[in-house]
Amino acid sequence: MCNEQHVKYSVSSLLLGGLTGQRNWQPLWRFPLPRPSYDVVLVGGGGHGVATAYYLAKEHGISNVAVLEKSYLGSGSVGRNTTIIRSNYLLAGNIPFYEWSMKLWEGLEQDLNYNAMVSQRGILNLYHSDAQRDAFVRRGNAMRLHGVDAELLDRERVRAMYPFFDFANARFPIRGGLLQRRGGTVRHDAVVWGYARAADRRGVDLIQNCEVTGIRVESGRAVGLDTSQGFIRARKIGLAVAGNSSRLAAMAGLRLPIESHVLQAFVTEGLKPILPGVVTFGAGHFYISQSDKGGLVFGGDLDGYNSYAQRGNLAAVEDVCEGGVSLMPLLGRVRIVRTWGGVMDMSMDGSPIIDRTPIDGLYLNAGWCYGGFKATPASGWCFAHLIATDEPHPTAAAYRLDRFASGRLIDEKGVGAQPNLH
Amino acid sequence: MPIMRIPCPCCGERDAREFTYFGDGSVSRPEASAIDTCARFYEYVYLRDNPAGLHRELWYHGSGCHAWLVVCRDTLTHEVHSAIRAADPPITSQS
Numbered sequence: 001m002c003n004e005q006h007v008k009y010s011v012s013s014l015l016l017g018g019l020t021g022q023r024n025w026q027p028l029w030r031f032p033l034p035r036p037s038y039d040v041v042l043v044g045g046g047g048h049g050v051a052t053a054y055y056l057a058k059e060h061g062i063s064n065v066a067v068l069e070k071s072y073l074g075s076g077s078v079g080r081n082t083t084i085i086r087s088n089y090l091l092a093g094n095i096p097f098y099e100w101s102m103k104l105w106e107g108l109e110q111d112l113n114y115n116a117m118v119s120q121r122g123i124l125n126l127y128h129s130d131a132q133r134d135a136f137v138r139r140g141n142a143m144r145l146h147g148v149d150a151e152l153l154d155r156e157r158v159r160a161m162y163p164f165f166d167f168a169n170a171r172f173p174i175r176g177g178l179l180q181r182r183g184g185t186v187r188h189d190a191v192v193w194g195y196a197r198a199a200d201r202r203g204v205d206l207i208q209n210c211e212v213t214g215i216r217v218e219s220g221r222a223v224g225l226d227t228s229q230g231f232i233r234a235r236k237i238g239l240a241v242a243g244n245s246s247r248l249a250a251m252a253g254l255r256l257p258i259e260s261h262v263l264q265a266f267v268t269e270g271l272k273p274i275l276p277g278v279v280t281f282g283a284g285h286f287y288i289s290q291s292d293k294g295g296l297v298f299g300g301d302l303d304g305y306n307s308y309a310q311r312g313n314l315a316a317v318e319d320v321c322e323g324g325v326s327l328m329p330l331l332g333r334v335r336i337v338r339t340w341g342g343v344m345d346m347s348m349d350g351s352p353i354i355d356r357t358p359i360d361g362l363y364l365n366a367g368w369c370y371g372g373f374k375a376t377p378a379s380g381w382c383f384a385h386l387i388a389t390d391e392p393h394p395t396a397a398a399y400r401l402d403r404f405a406s407g408r409l410i411d412e413k414g415v416g417a418q419p420n421l422h
Numbered sequence: 423m424p425i426m427r428i429p430c431p432c433c434g435e436r437d438a439r440e441f442t443y444f445g446d447g448s449v450s451r452p453e454a455s456a457i458d459t460c461a462r463f464y465e466y467v468y469l470r471d472n473p474a475g476l477h478r479e480l481w482y483h484g485s486g487c488h489a490w491l492v493v494c495r496d497t498l499t500h501e502v503h504s505a506i507r508a509a510d511p512p513i514t515s516q517s
Contacts, residue, residue, distance in 0.1 A: 246472035257468040259445065260497070305443045306497045308474040313426050313500070315439040348468045404468040405461075417467050420443060 006201055009113050028193055029073075029200035034207050037233035038066045040387055041225060043212050043248060044241035045069025047078035047188075047373065048365055050195040050206070051380020052240060052387070054112075057202035059381070060388035065204045066234075068227060070211035074192035077243055080310070080342030081373040082265050082287060082299045084278050086123045086183035087148050090139045093398030093410040094351060095146040100395045101378030102148075102182060108377060114194030116186050117292065122277040123183030126158065126165075126327075128172050132282055136178040143180070151179045162279065166329055172283035183278060185289050191376055215252040215362070222252065222362040238363040238387050240379075243343035244308070245366035252359055256366065257348040257404045259419040262307035262341045263299065263370050264316055268334045270294030279327070286323030296334065298324055302344065302370075304420045311341040344370050350422030351410035354382050354392070355401040363387050364401060369422055429505050432487035440485035446470050447480040447492045447508070474498055480508060 007013050007024055017024045040056060042049045045067050057063040069075070085105055087098035109116050127133045133152075140150035154176045159167060167174050196206055207229065214226035215237065224233040239248050249256050275290040288298035300320035303312040317339065324331045347353065347367030352375065357364050365383045368375060382396035392399070398410055415421040426438040448471070452462035474497055481491045490508040495501065 244474075246470070247474055250471075255465075255469040255471065257470070259470055259472050260474075305438075305495075306446075306472065306477055306479065307500065308497050309500055313438065315437075405464045418445070420445070 009115070028197040029206050032205045032207065034066060034068075034205065034210065034227070034229050034232050037224070038205075039064040039234070040236045040238065041065070041232055041234035042067045042238045042240055043225070044076070044239065045073040045192075045196075045206060045208065046076045046240065046242070047074070047192050047195065047376035048242065048368075048379045048383065049238075049240040050192055050199055051376055052238060052365070052383040053204040053206075053380075054195050054199040054202070055381050055384035056388060057199060057204055060384060062388055063203035065199075066232065067199070067204060067206050068210045068212055068225070068232070069206070069208045070228075072208050073196050073206060074189055076241075077342040077344070077372060078192050078376070079189055080265065080340055081188055081370075082289070082297050083185045083188045083291075083373065084123065084183070084287065084289065085118075085186055085374040086180055086278075087374075088123065088125065088139065088143060088150065088178065088180045088183065089412060090142050091410055091412055092146075094412060095143065095148060097378055097382070097395040097399070098375065099146060099148050100381070101375050104377030104381060105186065106182075108191075108194070112194040112198045114190065114197060116190040116194050118184070118186045119292075120182050120184040121289075122179060122181045123280070124153070124158070124161070124177045124179045124277060125280045126174050126177040126282045128175055128283045133175060140178050149180055149182050151181070153177045153179050161276070164274070164328055164330055166327060169326060172281075172326055185278060185291075186373075188373060195380070212248065212251070215248070217252055217359055217362075221360040234361075236361050236363065236387055238365060238383060240365040240383065242345040242366055242368045242372055245345050245364070249357075249364070249366075252357070252362055254357060254359070256353075257417075258367050259306050259346050260308055261302045261304070261344050261346045261420055262309060262312045263302050263344050264312040264320070264339055264341045265297065265299040266317075266320065266336050267291070267338045268296040268331075269337050271296065271334065274330075281323050281327040284319075284323035284326065286320060286327060288324065288327075295337070296331070302346070302420055303341075307341075308343055309341065310343055344368070345372075346419035346422060348404055348417040348419060349409040349411040350413055350415070352379070352399050353401050354379065354386060354396045354399040356386070356390070357401065426500050426502065428481060428491070428493055428502055430483055430486060430489070430491065431505060431507055432489055433483065436483070436486055440483060441481040441491070442484050444480040444482060447478045476503065481505075
């Protein structure tokens with residue numbers, strides 16, 4: 001299945017292409033028709049779905065795999081996020097997983113032979129009160145105990161990095177911040193493209209414009225999928241459709257501890273480089289970075305009500321912009337050129353689910369809230385491990401579907417079963 | 423970008439930012455004395471239908487009459503179809 005003719009991206013292939021009229025470029029993946037059956041069918045051609053397919057083929061030797069996508073690859077939340085990666089978590093169930101993801105990011109481009117523009121420019125979480133400082137000290141210590149980098153900065157060290165923040169703000173004074181230097185940003189679309197190209201080369205069929213309309217279950221076992229391109233039989237089925245997990249699970253008769261919510265993001269006109277890293281404002285909920293093209297990319301809270309609309313309301317826009325201007329008043333002079341909304345799988349404890357379901361052969365990857373993008377490599381790695389071996393990967397062992405019934409919640413924010421507050 | 427407005431039965435049609443969203447209004451608290459209380463509370467607290475389409479949900483009019491409302495809203499379009507006071511008996515034969 002692997003085509004040896006594929007060009008490996010390198011300096012020499014770039015030079016060769018430049019000297020030969022750029023005729024060496026090829027499509028990144030095939031456009032196959034679905035075969036009647038596969039060993040594994042993954043639903044959802046986003047970051048998590050194609051990453052899972054890639055690691056199934058590469059790490060477990062399972063390449064008789066199809067990824068079904070109802071639209072085009074990367075058309076969902078992987079193209080609708082603010083591109084931030086980090087592993088600055090507090091709870092023991094989360095830190096090893098997100099740190100594993102960070103380690104995979106660090107080697108991703110060499111592994112995929114694809115430039116995903118991984119940029120470890122650092123993420124700084126600002127604190128504004130004594131209580132918040134205490135919370136960040138605790139978080140930083142938890143991170144360091146797990147071998148993750150974390151530095152507590154005082155006000156003057158923050159000022160040296162970002163002199164244009166509003167340090168004179170009487171209501172939300174900046175007292176310092178928790179810095180993770182290995183955090184940063186990644187070109188979000190390129191992550192899907194890189195994984196898709198690499199999975200395709202290992203024989204995975206990436207089937208676009210193929211919407212799943214039903215999950216066939218016989219004697220308690222999932223046996224295949226009804227799709228807009230006909231019935232596809234599968235020995236194992238993995239759902240990686242965050243945003244729409246409840247709708248897919250309902251096709252198999254399952255109800256999930258998840259609500260779908262809309263989260264908006266914003267890009268301004270291009271500016272000269274002003275913001276070297278990723279910064280979060282601790283007095284509200286606001287996060288910002290500057291893309292390589294120069295636009296400021298930022299976001300904040302959910303709109304707060306159930307939604308599948310991929311667009312939000314002005315109340316959330318106003319709230320986000322108020323947070324931004326409180327942090328860096330210069331934002332008030334910059335024009336927003338684009339806004340959009342993505343649909344989030346908000347789980348009941350704010351943490352994801354990577355687990356088997358009560359139906360044999362049906363596996364679930366869901367509940368990513370708004371932390372799905374940074375998790376893409378580890379999510380694919382751990383979901384592939386689960387599907388291939390029927391055992392959870394050690395770093396994702398806490399992400400069980402039954403933790404809500406057993407009380408082993410992973411509530412990073414400590415707000416309880418209220419999805420719009422996570 | 424449309425603004426979501428909720429027709430409050432007490433105050434008339436008001437901007438959604440006057441209200442606080444609570445969540446699914448179709449789940450009901452189980453009896454504490456039932457035999458399968460644990461299983462029922464698990465479903466009540468955690469499991470949701472999460473429909474793409476019409477959704478019955480609870481909103482609190484904190485900047486208005488302080489009433490809890492049951493709002494029927496489309497999660498695909500954000501169109502609000504109806505709002506009644508949660509204290510009132512539900513309308514059974516509505517569209």
